[in-house]
Amino acid sequence: MQPLYTVTQIRQIETESARRLSEGALMQRAGQASANAALDLLPFATSRASVLVLAGPGNNGGDALEAAAHLAHAGAQVAVVYFEGGSAPERARAVERAHASPARFVAEDAIAGVEWHLVIDGLFGIGLTRPITGPFAALVAALNALTCPILALDVPSGLDADTGCIVGPAGCAVRATHTLTFIGDKPGLHTCDGRDHAGTVNVAHLDIDAAHYPAATIHLNGVDGFAQAAVARPQNSHKGSYGIVSVLGGAPGMTGAPILAGRAALHAGAGRVFLCFAGPALQCDPGQPELMCRAAHGFDFATGVTVAGPGLGGSDEAAHLLEQAIASPQPLVVDADGLNLVAARSGLAARLRGRKAATLLTPHPLEAARLLATSIGAIQRDRLDSARRLAAALHAIVVLKGTGTVIAAPGGAIVINPTGNPALATAGTGDVLAGLCGALLAQGWPGWEAALGAVWLHGMAADVLVADGIGPVGLTAGELVPAIRTALNRLVARHGRRA
Numbered sequence: 001m002q003p004l005y006t007v008t009q010i011r012q013i014e015t016e017s018a019r020r021l022s023e024g025a026l027m028q029r030a031g032q033a034s035a036n037a038a039l040d041l042l043p044f045a046t047s048r049a050s051v052l053v054l055a056g057p058g059n060n061g062g063d064a065l066e067a068a069a070h071l072a073h074a075g076a077q078v079a080v081v082y083f084e085g086g087s088a089p090e091r092a093r094a095v096e097r098a099h100a101s102p103a104r105f106v107a108e109d110a111i112a113g114v115e116w117h118l119v120i121d122g123l124f125g126i127g128l129t130r131p132i133t134g135p136f137a138a139l140v141a142a143l144n145a146l147t148c149p150i151l152a153l154d155v156p157s158g159l160d161a162d163t164g165c166i167v168g169p170a171g172c173a174v175r176a177t178h179t180l181t182f183i184g185d186k187p188g189l190h191t192c193d194g195r196d197h198a199g200t201v202n203v204a205h206l207d208i209d210a211a212h213y214p215a216a217t218i219h220l221n222g223v224d225g226f227a228q229a230a231v232a233r234p235q236n237s238h239k240g241s242y243g244i245v246s247v248l249g250g251a252p253g254m255t256g257a258p259i260l261a262g263r264a265a266l267h268a269g270a271g272r273v274f275l276c277f278a279g280p281a282l283q284c285d286p287g288q289p290e291l292m293c294r295a296a297h298g299f300d301f302a303t304g305v306t307v308a309g310p311g312l313g314g315s316d317e318a319a320h321l322l323e324q325a326i327a328s329p330q331p332l333v334v335d336a337d338g339l340n341l342v343a344a345r346s347g348l349a350a351r352l353r354g355r356k357a358a359t360l361l362t363p364h365p366l367e368a369a370r371l372l373a374t375s376i377g378a379i380q381r382d383r384l385d386s387a388r389r390l391a392a393a394l395h396a397i398v399v400l401k402g403t404g405t406v407i408a409a410p411g412g413a414i415v416i417n418p419t420g421n422p423a424l425a426t427a428g429t430g431d432v433l434a435g436l437c438g439a440l441l442a443q444g445w446p447g448w449e450a451a452l453g454a455v456w457l458h459g460m461a462a463d464v465l466v467a468d469g470i471g472p473v474g475l476t477a478g479e480l481v482p483a484i485r486t487a488l489n490r491l492v493a494r495h496g497r498r499a
């Protein structure tokens with residue numbers, strides 16, 4: 001999995017490696033890499049391309065000036081909007097090089113009325129310390145109104161590279177189509193506002209020796225993080241080989257949620273799936289008669305994996321049933337109303353913390369806010385920290401949903417998921433995810449791999465459907481289910497080890 005580094009870590013890597021390099025080497029490498037990335041984005045002969053370069057007051061501006069000089073020497077029509085600022089010697093040399101090149105230095109008002117083929121955003125990088133306001137904000141608004149590609153250097157200006165939030169209050173950020181990020185990839189490019197502002201992310205390592213990189217605790221989710229848990233099915237196997245998933249939910253009037261979770265569990269390979277209704281039990285699901293419908297009252301949750309919460313409601317009876325599911329020595333997924341019950345009743349949280357088997361919690365930001373007794377805004381201001389705190393507090397693997405889903409382990413490991421898209425912003429997709437988690441656990445996947453695999457497959461299924469025109473508008477949660485089955489079968493065919 002691709003490592004992600006915090007700003008503090010990047011600064012340390014930069015300091016350590018710079019000690020062993022000639023002064024300014026990193027900025028020159030960053031500038032060269034930026035110019036190469038820019039050339040790749042130009043639509044036709046370099047000499048006919050109009051490139052606008054914004055060079056801010058810090059070293060991010062230095063990178064942009066280096067790039068401007070390279071592009072101008074390569075023959076592009078380069079205009080630089082330049083801001084006086086920092087006195088770093090390498091930046092001063094970048095200013096000289098840009099002045100000595102054919103690039104033109106222009107005033108901000110020269111941006112209007114030109115058909116730019118590419119904009120390079122070197123206004124601010126990881127040194128942004130306060131919200132972008134005033135004339136800089138007007139400039140960001142002007143850039144965001146352009147239709148040409150925008151290449152952000154290191155970080156889209158205005159975005160917090162650690163959290164993925166626009167630095168606020170009342171700040172703004174460049175909406176880039178591409179980001180070339182330096183030294184290492186950064187979490188904020190992949191979650192919260194990050195995906196909308198960074199566009200396609202590439203990393204320029206600037207030839208820094210691997211020895212200068214610390215062990216990463218944050219990664220981008222990828223197949224290598226969980227594929228080792230996939231097992232090819234032996235011929236000599238039967239339904240008992242693939243586990244049981246019991247979905248606990250379905251308070252009166254809320255039968256759809258457990259049905260979606262159960263159908264997902266079935267299509268993701270669970271050997272047997274029970275729907276356990278807290279309210280009046282359905283006789284069967286006529287659309288999916290393979291699901292076995294039971295009353296939750298009196299059901300033995302110790303026989304398999306439980307997915308507790310879809311449409312469970314908040315009654316005392318629901319809490320009692322959840323307590324029984326938590327007491328099971330088998331793996332457990334808690335979602336939706338299950339999480340709301342844990343937030344509302346401290347006794348349930350204490351029991352959850354005491355569990356020995358794998359426990360996965362799948363909150364969306366509001367459910368996470370309830371669990372941490374805070375607001376959605378506070379959760380979203382630092383999604384990584386919120387997920388990490390929840391995992392530590394409840395001794396469970398936490399899947400904090402939403403764009404750039406954050407998966408956190410109680411030990412502190414964090415993974416951000418890159419698959420998925422806004423087609424998933426529709427009712428019931430969370431129930432499908434919970435069922436998928438349950439199915440992987442029932443087939444013997446360890447908790448951490450099950451969480452990573454489920455979130456990745458769920459997002460990938462949505463990405464494939466959107467590529468086929470089924471979404472982003474109007475995808476239904478039920479349509480995800482067969483697409484997840486296909487994605488999982490491809491994964492098993494490619495990576496499944498022999499049992």
Ligand SMILES: NC(=O)C1=CN([C@@H]2O[C@H](COP(=O)(O)OP(=O)(O)OC[C@H]3O[C@@H](n4cnc5c(N)ncnc54)[C@H](O)[C@@H]3O)[C@@H](O)[C@H]2O)[C@@H](O)CC1
Binds near residue numbers: 128
């Ligand atoms: N120092 C080095 O050797 C290297 C630096 N690199 C580049 O340097 C960047 C970091 O450089 P800096 O630390 O100089 O920081 P930045 O260039 O990101 O920005 C800092 C400057 O912006 C000003 N500033 C911050 N917030 C502002 C706001 N809201 N409104 C107006 N001004 C504001 C600060 O006073 C300072 O002058 C990285 O993102 C990367 O692009 C890379 O080239 C790698 C090598």
Ligand SMILES: Nc1ncnc2c1ncn2[C@@H]1O[C@H](COP(=O)(O)OP(=O)(O)O)[C@@H](O)[C@H]1O
Binds near residue numbers: 336364428430
């Ligand atoms: N804009 C988005 N981009 C990517 N994934 C999204 C987006 N919106 C929602 N999702 C995903 O869709 C699912 C929604 O889950 P949830 O909010 O619990 O829905 P429900 O309760 O209706 O089932 C989560 O997996 C979430 O990460």
Ligand SMILES: [K+]
Binds near residue numbers: 123125152153156157
């Ligand atoms: K930038």
